[in-house]
Amino acid sequence: MFANVPEASHPAGLARLEAFIPHAGADYARGRNHDLGPEGDNAVSALSPWLRHRLLLEETAIDAAIAAHGLDGAEKFIQEVCWRTYWKGYLERRPVHWHDYRAACDEAHGQVAKDRRLAADLRTALDGDTDIDAFNFWVNELRETGYLHNHARMWFASIWVFTLELPWALGADFFLRHLLDGDPASNTLSWRWVAGLHTPGKPYIARSSNINKYTQGRFNPGYRINTQVEAPEGVERPPVGPSPLAVDWQATPTTGLLITEDDLLPESLFGEGDWPLVIAVQSTDWRSSGPVAARVRDFAHAGLADALARNPGARAIGPIDLASADGLTAVREAATAAGVDRLLTPYVPTGPTADAMAALDPVLAADGIERQAVPRDWDVLHWPASTHGFFRFWKAARPMIMERAGSGSLSRGG
Ligand SMILES: Cc1cc2nc3c(=O)[nH]c(=O)nc-3n(C[C@H](O)[C@H](O)[C@H](O)COP(=O)(O)OP(=O)(O)OC[C@H]3O[C@@H](n4cnc5c(N)ncnc54)[C@H](O)[C@@H]3O)c2cc1C
Structure with missing residues (x-):
């Protein structure tokens, strides 16, 4: 997606948004799951490096999509942007997941130092030298571009955990070190979700048929992918902490x-x-x-x-x-x-x-x-709803976004 390092500026983020907006409606809803490769004509926005650093605000992207397509017409895209807000709020209210992840990285490094076979398997994966050509391709794509399509991230993480049987935290660490959009909330919690640590009993299992279909036949790893996966037991549910409140601030000459x-x-x-x-x-x-x-x-x-x-x-x-x-x-x-x-x-x-x-x-x-x-108003408003799953969050967020768009009067199309 990014052959060269993209320009990290506010105008560059706005320019990419402007170019994408005509496609934020039906094109996105229809094509967003297809990963056509770094050279392909993908339907996704690749706005994440700017959104992650707030060189572009979530609400700017959402407002532009609503202005062009209405809330109904751009709902899929808006929901995806809201996944970012949801994960940010979720981690903010359970910071233990970040600290546990860091501890899990340290523990896994300790294991690798003691276990030669694990060290060799990890090296093989990080070198993109496994017997799964799709996985090897994504390792190199990530290293060379700093980006992976969402579906590729899901397949990659699933193969890492359930086929290569590597510690999930080291996969998340590899992503965080190489993604231009590497984000502690979206990354840590998505890896936890794939590994079955977020929704009990529901790990994400990558399947060859799905990879073949959504890469338009570029890859077909067949039997090399393990689909006989047992969901981890005893998934922790830490208590939900507070969400940051609005702050009255004033600047003085000092x-x-x-x-x-x-x-x-x-x-x-x-x-x-x-x-x-x-x-x-x-x-x-x-x-x-x-x-x-x-x-x-x-x-x-x-x-x-x-x-x-x-x-x-x-x-x-x-x-x-x-x-x-x-x-x-x-x-x-x-x-x-x-x-x-x-x-x-x-x-x-x-x-x-x-x-x-x-x-x-x-x-x-x-x-x-x-x-x-x-804190920003957007976060103060939305993070309180990051208590359970995304769809409960969306139920709370949608009316607030409608209100923002002028009582839904912008909505058109389906
Ligand atoms: C294992 C794994 C790790 C991930 N790590 C990160 C990460 O470190 N940083 C990151 O920003 N996203 C992460 N994601 C979420 C998602 O893959 C990316 O946000 C998305 O692929 C970025 O590409 P895009 O801008 O073309 O997305 P689009 O589909 O165009 O979506 C528009 C915007 O919505 C947000 N968004 C879309 N999907 C998601 C999602 N599932 N979760 C959170 N936000 C989303 C992003 O800000 C994105 O830029 C991860 C997903 C998985 C499965």
Whole structure:
């Protein structure tokens, strides 16, 4: 899908949205499950790298789809964008799944270090050298483009867990290190869903006939795929925690702006501030203890630079790499030098950037600098419904989206 690293800017996200919107109705509903390969004329939008970094907002994509096709006409596309919102809310309210995933990665690395056969099987999979040509193709496609079609992600994860019998967390880690849209919520929870850890008794089982049909005959792995799968037992159901509430914020002359790669449109939240200091911080390497692909880091870096350019301040600093030895103290020193005692930032949801913020906060506090996170209305409104399955979420989200679109008056078509 992306032969070169796509442009990580707000205008580039808007341009891709504009090009896609004529196809967000019936074309998308009809063709979205087909993966025609990186060179193919796919019906999906490939908007995820921009949506993931909030170089494009969910509501911008949804509003544009409704304006062109009506809510009914673009319902499939809108639902898919809402899957993103749903997963974000779901993880935010159960951050334990993120922390358990990180622990599962560490545990799996420990197993690999002790078990030569497992280490060899993992290497074979990561090299795209298995006896399943479809799987090998997707390994290389992901490495070379930073993108996989949703259906390919489902088949890949299912084969990883149930045929290659590799630890699911290491597959999720491979995705998170290579996907331009690598997202702690969508990725961790989708892998859990495939592995049968999300909906008890319902793992996702990839089948050759389905792969053959939806790749239009490009692949037919036949008997090589294991379909005799037993659902894991004893799936945990952690209690549901709170959802972030709206925050009253005010910028004073000593309030700076902190931009993270989780929200690269701060001006749409805070307006054009008269900032004494704007700092952009990069947390891409916090995604994993393993190496993150250069194109993933480059995309986030360019997005941060774009956000810095859109949000001028008396001083502009960054992007500062928070994984570098002096990254955290560099932020504190910049804030102190600019006389800033508070850094406003768009709310950072559970995941690697929030982990980096948890390390940054005490460093800032040592110099009396506070970080204040402000959630977006979209998240405050929708995340409370991320309590059970997606369809319950959608039941709550649809009327709110209708209301947004003007009491459903835009709806046309079916
Ligand atoms: C194992 C696995 C891992 C995944 N990891 C990620 C990830 O790290 N980051 C990520 O953004 N998505 C992830 N997804 C969800 C989905 O595959 C991608 O969002 C989608 O393929 C992106 O391509 P697109 O922009 O062309 O999607 P489109 O079909 O054009 O959808 C439009 C937008 O809706 C959202 N969306 C669509 N489908 C989903 C979905 N199932 N879950 C959540 N959001 C969705 C995305 O923001 C996407 O850009 C994963 C799915 C699976 C099965």
